Amino acid sequence: MVDELTRRGLLVGGAVLFITGCSRTARTSAGATAQPTFPPYAGSLRTPAVEGLWYRVAAGDTLASISRRSGVEVGEIARANGLTDAALKPGTPLWLPGATTIAATAGVEDPEDAAPPARARRPGTYELVERSGWTDNPVRKNNYRMNGVKRITIHHTGEHPGLEGIPEIEVLRRIERYHQNERKWAAIGYHYLVGKSGTVYEGRPAKYQGAHVSGANEHNLGISVVGDFMRKLPNPEQLAALDAFLTDTRERFSVPKSRVFGHRELGKSDCCGDALFRWIQTYRA
Ligand SMILES: [Zn+2]
Numbered sequence: 001m002v003d004e005l006t007r008r009g010l011l012v013g014g015a016v017l018f019i020t021g022c023s024r025t026a027r028t029s030a031g032a033t034a035q036p037t038f039p040p041y042a043g044s045l046r047t048p049a050v051e052g053l054w055y056r057v058a059a060g061d062t063l064a065s066i067s068r069r070s071g072v073e074v075g076e077i078a079r080a081n082g083l084t085d086a087a088l089k090p091g092t093p094l095w096l097p098g099a100t101t102i103a104a105t106a107g108v109e110d111p112e113d114a115a116p117p118a119r120a121r122r123p124g125t126y127e128l129v130e131r132s133g134w135t136d137n138p139v140r141k142n143n144y145r146m147n148g149v150k151r152i153t154i155h156h157t158g159e160h161p162g163l164e165g166i167p168e169i170e171v172l173r174r175i176e177r178y179h180q181n182e183r184k185w186a187a188i189g190y191h192y193l194v195g196k197s198g199t200v201y202e203g204r205p206a207k208y209q210g211a212h213v214s215g216a217n218e219h220n221l222g223i224s225v226v227g228d229f230m231r232k233l234p235n236p237e238q239l240a241a242l243d244a245f246l247t248d249t250r251e252r253f254s255v256p257k258s259r260v261f262g263h264r265e266l267g268k269s270d271c272c273g274d275a276l277f278r279w280i281q282t283y284r285a
Contacts, residue, residue, distance in 0.1 A: 052080075052097040054133055059090045070099040082170030091136055095169060125244035131202040134169040135176055135188075143186035144209040149253035150219035152246070152260045154280055155190065155212060156272040159228035168195045171226065172203075185211045190224040192245070198237035200245045213266045220266075221249065229273030239279070246283070257284050 055066065063083070067074045077083070080097045088094075096102070163171055172195075176188040183189075187204040189211035194200050203224075204210050212222035225234055225242055233239055246260065262280050263271035272280070 051100065052095055053099040053102060055094045055096050055099075055102055057088045057090050057092045057094060061088055061090070063088065066094065066096070066102075069103040070096045070101070072096045072099050080167050082167045082173075093133055093136075093169075095167070126241040127199045128245075129199055129201045131205065134172050134201060137176060137180065137187070139205065139208060140180065140186040142184070143204075144218070146207055146209050146219065146221075148219055149206065149221045149255060150259065152221045152223060152249060152253075152255055153213055153216075153263055153266060154242075154246075154260065154272045154276065155222060155224040155263050156229045156276060157193070157224050157226050168197060168199065168226070169201075171195075172201055176203075179211065183211070190222040192221075192223045192249075194223065194225045194234070194238055194242045194245065196226055196235060196238050198241040200241055213263060216266050221253065221255075223249070225272065225276060229276035230270070231273075231275055233275045233279060243283070260284055 052072075053070070055070070057066075063074045063077055066072075066088075067077060070077075076097055077094060080095045157171075157175065163174075166174075172188070172193060175193075179185045179188050186208065190203040191206050191210050192200055193203055203222075206221060209217040210220065210222040211217060212224070213220060223242070223246070225238065227234060227238070234242060249255070250257065250260070260280060260283065262277040263269045264277060
């Protein structure tokens with residue numbers, strides 16, 4: 001039910017590879033044109049339903065040592081981050097579900113390494129995780145300047161049976177891996193993704209064109225909602241987050257409701273699904 005470019009699933013080496021994406025970046029570059037500076041998000045951030053902390057892996061860390069310091073069981077940490085073995089790469093952000101503090105250790109030389117990355121926790125309606133909260137991969141040089149945001153396009157990522165139960169940030173990392181390594185895009189194609197938990201994740205920075213609507217990426221901010229919304233709407237928490245984030249984003253970039261589109265209106269695709277597209281029509285009305 002989802003178009004070819006929206007998602008595909010492949011079995012590679014016995015592991016399910018999640019494949020998603022809507023289009024390639026338009027080849028219009030503005031060269032050295034000065035970029036507008038975007039105002040920061042005004043607020044509307046909510047405390048997540050599930051408590052926890054982000055921790056950036058430092059050299060010498062093991063799951064066991066992080067477990068001792070945070071009080072979160074090894075299995076819980078592994079499950080929340082999609083870890084399949086105990087080898088931890090320094091610098092990797094780890095989500096520690098349920099953690100409220102992370103005890104310092106004498107072995108940490110640089111306090112920056114031990115400090116959890118910034119995570120928005122102000123009360124409001126949605127939680128925003130910055131790009132640095134889930135990936136360390138830089139945006140590659142084959143990017144194009146956005147030159148201002150004039151419209152917003154909504155997508156869905158589609159669904160793959162093999163992804164059930166995989167932690168959300170691991171799903172994002174797989175999408176990113178596919179977009180960067182297979183499609184050879186500069187970064188994940190979408191500017192923002194709304195997870196099933198209601199958490200909003202920054203994808204590709206908004207100063208760059210995304211890769212989400214073929215031939216129409218300039219001035220076009222792409223928001224993708226995680227899941228398949230052909231027959232059903234996102235869950236209530238996810239939909240509320242989309243609603244609040246969309247409104248906040250429209251205010252941030254001065255985009256009227258009439259300039260919010262479903263992918264299918266701009267390109268040959270059934271994205272973002274019948275159910276979610278009906279919701280967009282209602283939102284616009
Ligand atoms: Zn799409």
